[in-house]
Amino acid sequence: MTASLSEPTALRYEPLRGLALWGEEEKAAALDVLESRSLFRYYGPALQRRVERFEERFAALHQAPHAVGVSSGTAALTCALIGMGIPEGGEVIVPSATFIGCVNAVVAARGIPVFADIDESLTLDPTAWEQLVTERTFAVMPVHLNNAAADMDPILAVARKHGIRVLEDAAQACGVSYRGRPVGSIGDAGAFSFQLEKNITAGEGGAVVTTNPHIHDRVVRYQDQGGQFTTSRSGERGGAAGEAFLGANLRMTEIAGALLSVQLERLTPMLRRLRDIARAVRADLDDLELEWRRLPDEEGSGGDLTVLLDNRMVARRFVTALTAAGIPAATLYSGRLVQQNPAVRAGRTPWGVAWDATARLRASEAVLGRSVTVGLGATMTDDDVAHLVASLRTAADAARKGAGGE
Numbered sequence: 001m002t003a004s005l006s007e008p009t010a011l012r013y014e015p016l017r018g019l020a021l022w023g024e025e026e027k028a029a030a031l032d033v034l035e036s037r038s039l040f041r042y043y044g045p046a047l048q049r050r051v052e053r054f055e056e057r058f059a060a061l062h063q064a065p066h067a068v069g070v071s072s073g074t075a076a077l078t079c080a081l082i083g084m085g086i087p088e089g090g091e092v093i094v095p096s097a098t099f100i101g102c103v104n105a106v107v108a109a110r111g112i113p114v115f116a117d118i119d120e121s122l123t124l125d126p127t128a129w130e131q132l133v134t135e136r137t138f139a140v141m142p143v144h145l146n147n148a149a150a151d152m153d154p155i156l157a158v159a160r161k162h163g164i165r166v167l168e169d170a171a172q173a174c175g176v177s178y179r180g181r182p183v184g185s186i187g188d189a190g191a192f193s194f195q196l197e198k199n200i201t202a203g204e205g206g207a208v209v210t211t212n213p214h215i216h217d218r219v220v221r222y223q224d225q226g227g228q229f230t231t232s233r234s235g236e237r238g239g240a241a242g243e244a245f246l247g248a249n250l251r252m253t254e255i256a257g258a259l260l261s262v263q264l265e266r267l268t269p270m271l272r273r274l275r276d277i278a279r280a281v282r283a284d285l286d287d288l289e290l291e292w293r294r295l296p297d298e299e300g301s302g303g304d305l306t307v308l309l310d311n312r313m314v315a316r317r318f319v320t321a322l323t324a325a326g327i328p329a330a331t332l333y334s335g336r337l338v339q340q341n342p343a344v345r346a347g348r349t350p351w352g353v354a355w356d357a358t359a360r361l362r363a364s365e366a367v368l369g370r371s372v373t374v375g376l377g378a379t380m381t382d383d384d385v386a387h388l389v390a391s392l393r394t395a396a397d398a399a400r401k402g403a404g405g406e
Contacts, residue, residue, distance in 0.1 A: 013384045015328035015375025017270060018200040018263045029258035039254050041069075042229040051257035057264055058207055061175075062185040066216035068208045069252035069260075070223050073171040073193025076206035077105030079250060080189040081139065083208065083219035084165050086111050090138030092167075095124040095150075096337040096364040098143045101193075102169055103338060107349045111138065115339045118364045120308060121294045122146070122332065122371060126154035130162075139165040144173035144183045146332065146373060147199070147271075147302030148295050152178050152186050159187075167191065171206075174199040175267045177300035184209045189219075194256070199271065199302065200263035202256035222247040274303025274376050277385055281305060284389045288396050293371065305374040306332075307392075312369040314399045319372055321395035327388060328375035335369035337361060 014020050029050075038044020041051040051069045059067035070076050081092070088110040094102050097118045106113045114137070116129040124142045140159055142150035152168075159166045166187030170176070174192050176183050184190025189212070194205035208219050221227035226247035278301070282292055293306035309315040315331055322329035339345055339358040347355035374388070 010326055011328055012326035012387055013328075013377045013380050015377050016197065017274070017378050018198060018266070019196060020378040021263070021266050021270065025262045026259050029262050030255050033254045033258050036254075041251060041254050041257065042224075044254075048254065048258075050254045050261060051252045054257040054261045054264070055207070057261065059209060061264065061267075062182040062190070062209045064182075064185045064209045064211050066210050066213065068216065068219045068223060069257060070206045070208065070250045071252060072101075072204050072250075073169075073191060073195060073198075073206040074101040074105050074108075075223070075250040076171075076191035076193065076208045077102060077141075077167065077169060078108045079219045079223050080167050080191050080208045080210070080215070081105060081109035081111060082222045082247075083210065083215040083217075084139060084167065084188055085218070086138050089136065091134065091136045092138060093124075093129050093132055093140040093164075094338070095141070095143050095145075096339060096361050097122055097145065097333065097368045098169070098338050099171070099333075100338055100341055100344065101171070102141060102143065103341075103344050105191075106141075107354070112136075112355050113344075115337070115358055115361065117361050118367060119294070120367060121148070121151060121296055122306065122368065123148070123150035123296075124155060126151050126158065129155075130158045133158075133162050133164065137162070137164055139167050139188075141167045141169055142187070143169040143171075144176060144178075146304055146306065147173050147176055147274075148293070148304045149173065149176055149178035149183050149297050149300060151296035152181075152183075156187065171195075171198070173302060175271045176302045178297045179300070183300075185211065188212060189215055194260055200260055200267055202259040202263075205252055205256045205260065207252075217242060218245075221245065223250040225249055270378050271302040274378070274380075275299075275301055276303075277376055277380060278303045278305045281385065281389055281392070285392055285396075288393065290396065303376050305376060307372050307374075308367065309370045309372060309399060311366075315370045315372050318395050318399045321398040322372075322374065322391055325387070325391040325394065327391045327395075328377075329372055330375075331371055332368060332373055335365075335371075337364055337368060 036046040119125040168190040170184035171193035189210040291308040
């Protein structure tokens with residue numbers, strides 16, 4: 001019996017990653033911090049230095065000397081821009097398909113976002129953004145969207161040609177790699193998110209990774225009120241030698257550091273399993289000749305399963321058929337580019353209007369709108385995978401017939 005489209009359909013599996021694997025280890029780690037009464041990362045009656053230990057391990061995972069834990073992914077992007085020395089009014093080129101946190105971070109750093117086209121990878125089109133470079137361009141922000149890397153080598157080539165800094169937004173791609181290199185450590189700095197849906201999570205949280213000691217020093221200072229505790233010497237706060245400037249409070253808590261340290265142990269095997277699932281599903285459906293999202297490095301991905309349909313209407317039918325079968329599926333950002341947000345489009349910031357109304361990027365609208373992403377879960381069983389394959393076949397047939405097929 002087919003479920004009515006007006007009735008909610010129970011999901012066959014949970015489309016969660018790090019959160020799906022939470023267990024007694026996370027409870028024990030959080031309890032240890034609570035019992036220590038030392039929830040602040042820089043001091044306490046029995047400080048455990050959980051954030052510091054997480055930073056060390058996170059940096060090692062990304063083959064980088066420096067990592068700084070902060071309060072959110074947006075905070076990480078903001079800190080990274082400050083760390084790189086963005087001047088007021090500096091332009092940052094951002095892909096049109098991304099979360100609004102990218103724009104908010106640029107604004108928080110007193111920069112100006114400039115929106116660039118995406119391609120069939122749903123990430124920054126390496127051939128399209130060079131034309132946006134001006135004398136005001138400070139950085140480009142490739143976004144590793146939905147656990148797949150942007151095509152970094154050609155992006156880096158253009159950036160180096162023009163002397164532009166590269167800030168990788170790896171919020172949705174913790175643990176993903178690009179041609180053997182961990183994303184977030186390829187450009188000048190990388191920003192990560194540990195929000196609830198991410199590969200590892202503490203509910204909120206973020207991190208900045210960099211190989212540049214000067215960027216690291218500025219990030220550390222900025223997230224700690226200009227270095228109130230990180231530069232303390234002999235009882236004086238913020239008094240150490242070095243570049244002094246005012247900052248913000250964007251510090252990570254010890255509970256977050258404890259939770260993330262536990263989750264970090266599971267990251268690599270979880271992504272390997274999800275990558276294998278995605279690869280197997282695509283192979284099982286090879287006879288359907290579906291157009292899958294282009295992955296610049298499928299071997300390093302974290303298990304993306306995104307299909308590109310003929311148009312928005314076909315994509316909607318595809319989503320309807322999948323959700324009726326209990327499969328979590330949707331068009332990313334409901335098919336809306338980030339600059340279609342009213343405040344972004346009008347350039348409205350807390351300080352007034354900062355940029356002119358943005359132009360439409362119709363090619364990017366089209367490719368994002370016809371995409372359908374299937375959520376994969378860390379606890380998926382073989383039966384779940386088999387049901388997913390069958391449901392995708394049914395959905396493809398329904399979408400084809402609705403489009404006028406036989």
